[in-house]
Amino acid sequence: MQTVTSLAELRARRRDLPGPLGFVPTMGYLHAGHISLARRARAECASVAASIFVNPTQFGPNEDLAKYPRDLPRDLALLEEAGVELVWIPTPEEMYPPGFQTWVSVDGLTRRLEGEARPTHFRGVTTIVAKLFNAVRPDKAYFGQKDAQQAAVIRQMVKDLNFPVEIVVCPIVREPDGLAMSSRNVYLNPEELQAATVLFGSLSAAKSAYDSGERQAEKIRAMVREIVGGEPLARLQYVSCADYDTLEELETVSGKALLSMAVYFGKTRLIDNFVLE
Numbered sequence: 001m002q003t004v005t006s007l008a009e010l011r012a013r014r015r016d017l018p019g020p021l022g023f024v025p026t027m028g029y030l031h032a033g034h035i036s037l038a039r040r041a042r043a044e045c046a047s048v049a050a051s052i053f054v055n056p057t058q059f060g061p062n063e064d065l066a067k068y069p070r071d072l073p074r075d076l077a078l079l080e081e082a083g084v085e086l087v088w089i090p091t092p093e094e095m096y097p098p099g100f101q102t103w104v105s106v107d108g109l110t111r112r113l114e115g116e117a118r119p120t121h122f123r124g125v126t127t128i129v130a131k132l133f134n135a136v137r138p139d140k141a142y143f144g145q146k147d148a149q150q151a152a153v154i155r156q157m158v159k160d161l162n163f164p165v166e167i168v169v170c171p172i173v174r175e176p177d178g179l180a181m182s183s184r185n186v187y188l189n190p191e192e193l194q195a196a197t198v199l200f201g202s203l204s205a206a207k208s209a210y211d212s213g214e215r216q217a218e219k220i221r222a223m224v225r226e227i228v229g230g231e232p233l234a235r236l237q238y239v240s241c242a243d244y245d246t247l248e249e250l251e252t253v254s255g256k257a258l259l260s261m262a263v264y265f266g267k268t269r270l271i272d273n274f275v276l277e
Contacts, residue, residue, distance in 0.1 A: 104130045
């Protein structure tokens, strides 16, 4: 496995990689969810590249950029074990040089859910992913279902800007107790970790109601609100039952839908979702 930091090094090494090339963009501090993306890419592509970059522009002014967890040696060992051939670790100065003023924005999909709660977040995400795609030139790019809205926004960007890359969304990887794996789980104390299982519990109960025939979206949302509200350490920010592609809130679930939520445990904000179909 080779690691590079500059754009020039990346382009030189990229020319030697046979296609199709699978790409896994990350912010580091990797867990089994990230590695599942790399292994999926390894299974489907002739070559696999990854990036590690804690992107400052997707963090809000009061969010956790400075304390975002980092462990580069461990990340590199995990990526090498997963079969990744090339890892790009750009610097902030490489990605956002002095005088930077060009942004990529997806308007409609980013106004809801995460976009409403974090107004500048998706502009940072789409800008950095566009820059990564331009530099790496992958044939396939792999993202996790846990960040479902992010995946929808990137699919829209790829479609609108004619990027020649296939977006592959992979299932959420969970702890044995159902908690979705996240780099931010490290912030939780033992009591909050236990309380956070209410996310999976509430989604599972709502999914069971759906499987039993419930199609009224507000009843599904209300079930999640009630269960999360019963956990004293949980502070629900939003729960949504929306069309899978447009993210428009539904009255009746008649096709593929995304049931999603954001919940605070102390100062730590977690997201999770189930797909109803």
